[in-house]
Amino acid sequence: MVVSEETQPTVEGDAAISKKAAKKAAKAAEKQQKKTEHKAASGQQPTEAPESDCSEGRYGIRKLIQSSGEYCDRVYTDVVDLGVTLDGQDVWVRARLHTSRAKGKQCFAVLRQNSSTVQLLVSVSEERNVSKQMVKFVGSITKESIVDVKGRVVKTSSPVESCSVREVELVAEEVWQVSAARAQLPLQIEDASRPEKNDDPEALKIRVNQDTRLDNRILDLRTPANQAIFRVEAGVCRLFRDILTRKGFVEIHTPKIISAASEGGANVFTVSYFKSSAYLAQSPQLYKQMAIAADFDKVFTVGAVFRAEDSNTHRHLTEFVGLDLEMAFKNHYHEVVDTIADTFTEIFRGLQEQYAREIAVVGQQFRVEPFKFLEPPLRLEFPQAIQMLKEAGVTVGEEDDLSTPDEKLLGRLVKAKYDTDFYILDKYPLAVRPFYTMPDPNNPRVSNSYDMFMRGEEILSGAQRIHDPDFLAQRALHHGIDISKIAAYIESFRLGCPPHAGGGIGLERVVMLYLGLDNIRKTSLFPRDPKRVTP
Amino acid sequence: MVVSEETQPTVEGDAAISKKAAKKAAKAAEKQQKKTEHKAASGQQPTEAPESDCSEGRYGIRKLIQSSGEYCDRVYTDVVDLGVTLDGQDVWVRARLHTSRAKGKQCFAVLRQNSSTVQLLVSVSEERNVSKQMVKFVGSITKESIVDVKGRVVKTSSPVESCSVREVELVAEEVWQVSAARAQLPLQIEDASRPEKNDDPEALKIRVNQDTRLDNRILDLRTPANQAIFRVEAGVCRLFRDILTRKGFVEIHTPKIISAASEGGANVFTVSYFKSSAYLAQSPQLYKQMAIAADFDKVFTVGAVFRAEDSNTHRHLTEFVGLDLEMAFKNHYHEVVDTIADTFTEIFRGLQEQYAREIAVVGQQFRVEPFKFLEPPLRLEFPQAIQMLKEAGVTVGEEDDLSTPDEKLLGRLVKAKYDTDFYILDKYPLAVRPFYTMPDPNNPRVSNSYDMFMRGEEILSGAQRIHDPDFLAQRALHHGIDISKIAAYIESFRLGCPPHAGGGIGLERVVMLYLGLDNIRKTSLFPRDPKRVTP
16 A cells, blocks of 8 residues: 555656657657567677777667666766866766767767766777777767766867866776767757856857746756756745744744635635535635644645636746735734744845855856845835835825835835845735735724745735634624625634734745846746646 | 735635624724833833732733833843853743642742743742732633743752642742733643653543644643744754765755646646646656756755545645655666665654653653664565565555555564564566556566555655667557646657656655654644645
């Protein structure tokens, strides 16, 4: 019996895959059957090795690694660790063939492991038992294939500018193909890695468009910038959790399948649930609030959030990762705002200190202005923002929400005036916030709610919630909401609930805006939007 | 604009909530309207305070905490921090009224904050300005209401056995109701907390049944055992991530909405996706494998996993939290098995060291044998297990999977022989594993796959995966799988992929079995099964 793998894997791809592909796969399976039989008979012989080959047994296609126990004592060196201290030593390296160029008796190749690259020289040599057949074989290996290379580490006379390992190169003694990439790749890693910020008019303008990248995400993710982006993303998550855990928060997991969609089911995905229907949670908010009512005091949760919104913009996804928190407070919701503000400051500082290398790698491909922030963060009130916009010639009603262009303009104004890419906008008009938002007791048109912004785009929205059931019902009625649909929500506050506030953060937006990227699809490993559910 | 709160909250409860409830809510809203108006006029007056009351202004219903700025300098002391060092001092405490017993001029109450409790004495006293009206008011506060209490910390002459704070009690000077619980609670915290392991025939046998608990989960979660269980669960997650991060793993987030269900869609939930359909991922496996093919080398992910399986057992949920990992290896999949084994050892050790208090609290309600494990963990091969079962009189075919009763029996046999509650069972028969499982190169009937067990129940399943596309297609054909449906999966290995293995862990099962609990619903905050999607 198995927990999470008792079923066959859920496999991606268009529901209607062409017959051609199916035929191809069946044919390949047949071929493999023959190959396996052949292999079983012939053992591990290189595919091309006439009898006169002095390299016999030193190159070829390595038998499928099935954990047979062969070579189990072989130690591999990581490319990133190659350096002059290893000069003159023989090492085994497993890496991708990034590029190769055969030229007569020599083949120059670059090996890549994650973001690190090293030059490999394969040249005909009696001393090293390298034959011209072996050089030809290496030249024939397709780009992106995985190879096992035994080579001598040799100090180079001048730095290898094109590789991350510059002081040494590898001189090949054995080269085995471990896993072959197909000859025609849908995109070239070099093209997908090309700097997009280059002002040089002579620079190559070859680009890989976004759909090609996303359709072939396995390849696209191999670029140094993508390797770095998703390490930064893992960092944001880790910092968020570690900081809040230190502050006494408890991590919780809230259900994604829920029984009822409020508000008539707008923007909500429906799931068939056995003989009935259910919905995908648009936010963990109610469950966070229930955890507060259940005495967990301070909680956070990291998980998938779903929005059935037909928005095809640079910053909307139909499924994203929510970093959510909720916290009981004693006297004032600013206790919570300060906690969140402090969490962001610590995240930004943590990224600066622990992810400088990754941020620099992203900067090599994309033009990224360093992210600026103040300690403690700037907090403005809504009327101040309106005033700043007014002074810039934009008129916004005092009880209107900000439009996206207004938010962006405001971000530029704030940056110019305060030199920060992060700020908090507090005290939104009551009219533009959901019914459960606590009104300001001193001004009936204002609410105890806030948004937070990075580079002029909203990345968190939050508020003090109404924790009194009667008042909540009154506010719902005021909003014209069918009370019968939310009776369970209202009832949950009749068991005693402390005042509390919280907020929800979109992970992909935080990473996009921290790094200064232009599209949220760049910070989602396998993005989902109204037009894309593959791969 | 908001990220995760731009819509109204998705509110739970039966889709068809009774008209009665709606009417009640509407009526309450009306009442609240009046109350608010009244409050605005009368300020913060206690509800019952005739003119002769010497306690006037020292008790009553506190005005709704709306962050008005009042009392912002008031410092609260946590119940857990009350002790003899504070003897004689006045403190403010915010807590729940756990129990209260008014008796003439005195009221004895217990205040509870999370799992900590302290005795509160409210007694008529001219010196402290405590009137009999105030005592009566405190006696009338409903259980589970939240109160603000100003009291003097007083050393008790003998330890208060019924509270976690034993050396001191609070003598009330002010008592304010902050949030009222309704008078008729659907369950009593005391009943829900009662030890279930009590052998004392005199002990009270009042129990709260599971459906009542789950229907009123907010109350149920307030018991000390539940407060502890979900802190342990957070601990397992944190340890899992921290250990793997230290080992060089990268956290990833995989999509839950996927475009195609393999194997004809058995056990998969269907989602309506705009004008089309999609599915909920039954595991992140393909995406973990794609991350390996995309050069992330070692990855883990923590997230919701969905199974549309109509299993109504103590250990199945339709939605659970998967702790998944996948790792490229160099020579042998045992590199991965050892990594996972070591991760479990570190988790068990971490729980022992960092969660001893929580584990003890759970043990106060449930009979829990301490969890035993070996370092390094025991690893058996499948034929050894068959042999052990045979010796115990159970016959299992060498190529059959183990039934759940056999697994449990095996767990007892292993415990008796090796004194461990955790072990690894390696080398399952090929026939009982999915098509993508790598066969053992030395024995065509065996596979490079493994399960891991806690107290005789399976909590992880994993394997070396086939990373060669042609071989994968051949195995799929052998399993009678429609190749056209998984062509994209097979194709993804034509871009070069290192040998890799991994596994999926069910979080709720790990916590249930570590703590020795009898039902997985006890370790899911808001469990989902075929019959339950609320609250």
